[in-house]
Amino acid sequence: DPKLKVVLKEFPVLGPSSVEAAQVGVAVRMQDPSGKKYLDFHQKLLNGKGQADKARSMAAARDAGADMARLEKDLTSPEVRATLEESFKLAEAMGMNGTPSYVIGKQVVxxxxxxETLREKIGIARCGKATC
Known part of the structure; x- marks a missing residue:
């Protein structure tokens, strides 16, 4: 859907391993203005087997073409920490307590x-009915 804007926010709610994976994700995004490596990173991570932790996240980042030396440096940066804090504040303000979560128009899902449910919600946001 070319009219659909997707914004991915790191929201680690599954414990310490989830936080580590989110830190890697933010660090990958910091070095990828186009978002292509970031998307590739997430596809590799989410399509893999096992829990998303630092080791799997680092492997996915490497496979996506991230600069690993810079990534290691950025993992503990104030920018990564601030980005995750912002995501938590935003989620709390919107009543989100788990993933996946979506904001479609003015509705939180x-x-x-x-x-199919997402398509219906998008239709409702666009034209007031499930199918426009």
């Missing part, structure tokens, strides 16, 4: 609701 929490959970893996499926593609």
């Amino acid at each position: 929490i959970g893996a609701v499926g593609v």
Whole structure:
């Protein structure tokens, strides 16, 4: 859908390993103005097996073409920390408590609701009915 704007926010809610993976994600995004490596990183991480932790995240970042020396340096940067804090504040303000979560128009949708439900919510946001 070329009219759909997708904004991915790191929101680590599954414990310390999730926080580590999110830190890697933010650091990858910091070195990728186009967002292509960042998207590739997430696809590699989410399509892999096992829990998203630092080791798997670093492997996905390497496979996506990240500058690993810079990534290691950026992991503990104030920018990474501030980005994650901002995500938590935003999620709290919107009543989000888990992932995946979506903001579609003025509605917050929490959970893996499926593609058809997302399409319906997008239609409602666009034209007031499930199918425009």
